[in-house]
Amino acid sequence: MQSAHSEGSPIPASIELRDVASCNDQNSQRSIWGIVWSCLSTIFLCTWVAVHPNVHFRTKKPSWNWFGRWLRDPLSVFFTYKLPLFLWELVVPEYILAWAVRQYVQAGVVSRQVPGWTRTHGFFMIMGGFHLFxxxxxxxxxxxxxxxxxxxxxxxxxxxxxRRDEVPVCPLKFEDLPVDILEIIVPIEDELKDRGKSDALTKLIVMIQTLWFIVQCIARGTQRLPLTELEVVTLAYAMLNFFIYGIWWDKPQNVECPIRVYKSSTAGHKESGKVEVWEHNWAWRWMQKVTTYTTGAQDLYVSMSKRRSVPMFWSGRIESNLLGQAGLGPSILGAAFGAIHCVAWASDFPSRPEFVLWRISCVAMITVPLVVTMLCFSVRMLVATAESPDPVWVEAMMVTSITLLALSAWLYIVSRIVMLVIAFTSLRSLSPAAFMTVDWTTFIPHI
Incomplete structure (x- = not known):
């Protein structure tokens, strides 16, 4: 009997999955739960596992009972520090990349000022690894x-x-400690790495698992098999995760206890460096904060002597000539991160609104990072021309980028949230081809 569909004709979307399965081996089919599990596990590796947080120092009361030690304290740390950091990585992963680049640059600057130091020492210094007691x-x-x-x-x-009678004062910056003191109290590189909760092998396994997901997505594209919107989102995370993990390779991960540096009970502590002050006018302050937090200059406004731990995104007080340069790469990669979502530009969405919102979100996620690129470039040019009058076009670029960024900052966050929601809602109506697996025999030589 002749088939109802000629060979090579497209499979109608109305054919149910069991009809497709009758024409293909059972091992060549994916389940929707398999797709979701593969994507969620990869996203977890790229968000929760890949982040190398600063030292979140906190004092524990010795009088706490088992409830406080085993439940209240862990939950407090989770909801006040780890969960917000995870949400930042989930919604604005480019900012985590920019933070990693700033720390990498500053760690290199610090390591060159102390004989025998490596970049691991520099990372440990700027992540809050030394605390005054x-x-x-x-x-x-x-x-x-x-x-x-x-x-x-x-x-x-x-x-x-x-040691319970020792009084914590504040975290210490590199400028607060003389080089002579650092040479005495700082451990060697292997001892600093031993304080971390992961080693090179663990990091390598995470990168291999992430790379395997990327290879599968490329293989599906080669065989013209569609990717679900959730897989496209996961692919973007995986690509960005490679850069984040590589930049933080030498940074100790999940260090909870800093090295104690002591002063007597009568000695005073004066913080080195000048602390900037925010504008009093709310409108100017808003634009100032958007600009400084985007470029990573917010550390200039932090008084470390008044804090019990380093800020979540602390990178040290980076010089202006390095600040704009450090932001160029992450902002360009941020635009590329948004462009990856355009893989699903022509996909079949369950509804017209989801189709339109996805495209708008793609455009926003490409445009806003490019505005940041323009801002970082203008900052770099202003520093380069500090000895001469600022060119008019540079000042115009600076004002334009700041204005656009202040107006579009929330648009980017909304677009990210919308895209994450659509990635899951679109799973309710997938084409039969989305359940087909890759035929690896076309890539791997076999007999």
């Missing part, structure tokens, strides 16, 4: 000498006392 009044100590044979305010304990 005051010894009890009756504790014995020895002043740490400087090269000039003068005594410093920093000391080392020389007697017996309870």
């Amino acid at each position: 005051r010894l009890p009044a009756d504790a014995l100590s020895i002043p740490l000498p400087l090269t000039s044979s003068k005594s410093s305010d920093f000391i080392i304990p020389s007697g017996r006392h309870s």
